[in-house]
Amino acid sequence: MDHSSSLEKILRSVAITLVLIFFLFPIAWIFLMSLQTNETILRIPPSLAFTPIIDNYTALITGQLRTAAGSLQLNFMQNMFNSVLLSVCSVALSLVLGVPAAYAFARFKFRLGEDIAFTLLSFRFAPALLVLLPLSLYFKTLGLTNTYIGLIWVYQLICLPLILWIVRGYFEDISPDIEHAYRIAGNSWWKTFTRISIPLAKPGIAAAGLLAFIFAWNNFVFALILASADKQPVTVGALAFVTASGIQYGQIAAAIIISITPTLALALYAQRYLVEGLSMGAVKG
Amino acid sequence: MSQLAITSLAKSYGALKVFDGLNLEADAGEIVVIFGGSGAGKTILLRLIAGVEEPTAGSIEIGGHDVADIAPEHRGVGMAFQNFALFPHMNASDNIATPLRAAGADESKVAVGVAKVAKLLKIDHVLNHSPRELSNGQKQRTALARALAASPKILLLDDPLRNVDAKLRFEMRLELPRLLRQSGATVLYVTQDYKEAMALADRIAVLANGQFVQTATPEDIYMRPATLGVARLFGDPSINTADTVIETEGGTHVMLGGTRVPLADGYRGFAGREVIFGVRPESVEIGSTGVEAEVIAVTPLNERTVLLLQNPNGWEFLASLPSTASNIPEAGAKVKASFAAAGTHIFDRQTGERLHG
Numbered sequence: 001m002d003h004s005s006s007l008e009k010i011l012r013s014v015a016i017t018l019v020l021i022f023f024l025f026p027i028a029w030i031f032l033m034s035l036q037t038n039e040t041i042l043r044i045p046p047s048l049a050f051t052p053i054i055d056n057y058t059a060l061i062t063g064q065l066r067t068a069a070g071s072l073q074l075n076f077m078q079n080m081f082n083s084v085l086l087s088v089c090s091v092a093l094s095l096v097l098g099v100p101a102a103y104a105f106a107r108f109k110f111r112l113g114e115d116i117a118f119t120l121l122s123f124r125f126a127p128a129l130l131v132l133l134p135l136s137l138y139f140k141t142l143g144l145t146n147t148y149i150g151l152i153w154v155y156q157l158i159c160l161p162l163i164l165w166i167v168r169g170y171f172e173d174i175s176p177d178i179e180h181a182y183r184i185a186g187n188s189w190w191k192t193f194t195r196i197s198i199p200l201a202k203p204g205i206a207a208a209g210l211l212a213f214i215f216a217w218n219n220f221v222f223a224l225i226l227a228s229a230d231k232q233p234v235t236v237g238a239l240a241f242v243t244a245s246g247i248q249y250g251q252i253a254a255a256i257i258i259s260i261t262p263t264l265a266l267a268l269y270a271q272r273y274l275v276e277g278l279s280m281g282a283v284k285g
Numbered sequence: 286m287s288q289l290a291i292t293s294l295a296k297s298y299g300a301l302k303v304f305d306g307l308n309l310e311a312d313a314g315e316i317v318v319i320f321g322g323s324g325a326g327k328t329i330l331l332r333l334i335a336g337v338e339e340p341t342a343g344s345i346e347i348g349g350h351d352v353a354d355i356a357p358e359h360r361g362v363g364m365a366f367q368n369f370a371l372f373p374h375m376n377a378s379d380n381i382a383t384p385l386r387a388a389g390a391d392e393s394k395v396a397v398g399v400a401k402v403a404k405l406l407k408i409d410h411v412l413n414h415s416p417r418e419l420s421n422g423q424k425q426r427t428a429l430a431r432a433l434a435a436s437p438k439i440l441l442l443d444d445p446l447r448n449v450d451a452k453l454r455f456e457m458r459l460e461l462p463r464l465l466r467q468s469g470a471t472v473l474y475v476t477q478d479y480k481e482a483m484a485l486a487d488r489i490a491v492l493a494n495g496q497f498v499q500t501a502t503p504e505d506i507y508m509r510p511a512t513l514g515v516a517r518l519f520g521d522p523s524i525n526t527a528d529t530v531i532e533t534e535g536g537t538h539v540m541l542g543g544t545r546v547p548l549a550d551g552y553r554g555f556a557g558r559e560v561i562f563g564v565r566p567e568s569v570e571i572g573s574t575g576v577e578a579e580v581i582a583v584t585p586l587n588e589r590t591v592l593l594l595q596n597p598n599g600w601e602f603l604a605s606l607p608s609t610a611s612n613i614p615e616a617g618a619k620v621k622a623s624f625a626a627a628g629t630h631i632f633d634r635q636t637g638e639r640l641h642g
Contacts, residue, residue, distance in 0.1 A: 177370035186387030
């Protein structure tokens with residue numbers, strides 16, 4: 001039942017509008033920038049009146065960046081591919097490792113269990129740069145520098161704790177009796193895990209997977225130190241727009257728009273799982 | 286040979302001992318009610334039998350075979366949980382079909398099996414509903430149907446009527462015995478409702494303080510409780526008690542509120558023993574002889590009327606009379622109460638055990 005008065009409704013709409021403007025303005029502004037040349041972006045005073053161009057996008061896609069000082073090679077699309085590859089593989093690996101681990105931490109009491117879980121979480125405490133210096137030395141020795149495998153491995157520092165700790169909570173929310181009932185009905189442990197535990201924790205797994213994907217996608221410093229140009233994701237690749245002849249604001253804006261598209265699409269797709277997932281504990285019947 | 290045999294079974298969690306040295310045998314088709322207060326370990330006992338938890342010591346035999354190394358899915362038991370534990374992502378039909386499918390039955394047999402048990406439990410009209418669309422009563426029946434579906438040899442029912450409303454509980458109490466007999470399974474039924482226990486059981490095993498205090502027929506439990514604790518658990522209103530001493534001067538008797546109450550001669554041997562005199566409210570008779578008392582309150586409860594009586598010495602006790610009785614006194618009336626031998630029990634004050642007169 002809706003008991004709110006019309007005044008409340010109006011105030012609520014105003015509040016929602018303010019929040020939306022606050023959060024969406026930068027994105028809208030960047031989108032407008034991506035359709036302008038450097039000159040129109042930088043003019044004083046700024047103006048909304050301009051002729052939209054798509055040169056920034058074509059430059060990114062074809063890899064030819066024309067500046068006042070001449071033409072420059074860009075491998076933005078390669079960066080984009082790297083981002084997708086690294087994020088998808090990291091999250092996939094984290095799910096394969098993290099979901100069973102989360103189940104173990106949720107269901108079984110074992111020696112040092114809590115300590116191990118906490119240690120995994122503590123990877124998130126240390127500043128990345130602190131980890132990176134020794135890591136880059138090890139990677140050189142192991143021959144993992146500038147390899148996808150090496151990067152995916154390091155990305156586990158980002159994804160694994162996140163998935164482990166979020167999914168663990170969801171497994172803990174499932175009544176053990178439901179699993180017991182399925183086993184007593186005549187099903188093996190493994191079948192119970194795959195037919196009962198995982199489907200019931202699916203919203204949590206989706207939410208954790210999405211968050212991990214966003215964190216992995218936005219990571220900058222691991223790839224900056226441990227990979228060179230051909231393996232670097234868009235976050236690092238964007239540095240190429242700081243050129244000798246100035247900063248290419250238009251291209252940066254276009255790059256940002258392109259690079260947020262996959263995460264945005266994924267988030268929109270997974271939204272229903274997210275909402276269901278984040279509210280499941282409250283409405284469990 | 287017994288279908289289920291539990292020998293010296295013990296379970297503890299670290300230093301916390303739940304129970305110790307439990308022994309129980311149940312024949313094929315027998316309904317044994319495990320009765321006890323909350324926290325007595327009734328549910329844990331069922332979990333041990335089902336195999337989802339492991340005992341600390343002792344053995345469980347099903348059909349003559351020790352099941353210590355047998356996984357829960359191979360023990361051939363059915364179990365209904367107190368919280369129903371339905372699979373939320375499957376509809377009622379798939380829930381019930383789970384044990385049949387796990388046993389490898391083909392889909393036509395599964396359909397027949399589900400339909401049969403659903404009809405028996407009157408849930409055939411909601412088979413397509415998901416658990417969240419079912420009422421509590423339907424959930425409970427679905428859980429029961431799932432436990433029954435594969436016709437297990439042993440059926441473990443963990444307080445299945447706990448979470449359903451009073452009306453349905455009453456109906457199911459009437460229906461369940463027939464249903465369980467029909468299944469032919471050996472049933473262990475956990476409850477903490479004494480009426481449910483009395484209505485369903487062939488035998489009742491009373492679990493308290495980590496022991497089976499008494500295992501006997503409902504009639505024996507009620508008429509010949511082994512301890513004061515058991516006597517208090519069964520009966521509503523519960524048994525009246527008074528501290529007293531057995532005396533033998535001029536005939537075996539106890540003094541209750543300044544009045545001699547004669548006892549059977551069999552208690553002569555306990556002369557001088559400090560005891561607790563217990564009498565069931567329905568065995569208190571209002572008449573012209575016996576303990577003096579004033580009626581403090583009269584509470585009609587449908588077919589019975591409960592009187593709260595107070596002796597001049599301060600002893601308060603209850604009497605439960607048929608509401609049709611002609612001699613129901615008013616509040617404030619002075620009456621005399623005597624006690625029928627059948628509902629009178631003498632317990633040792635130290636051990637709480639019943640003394641046999």
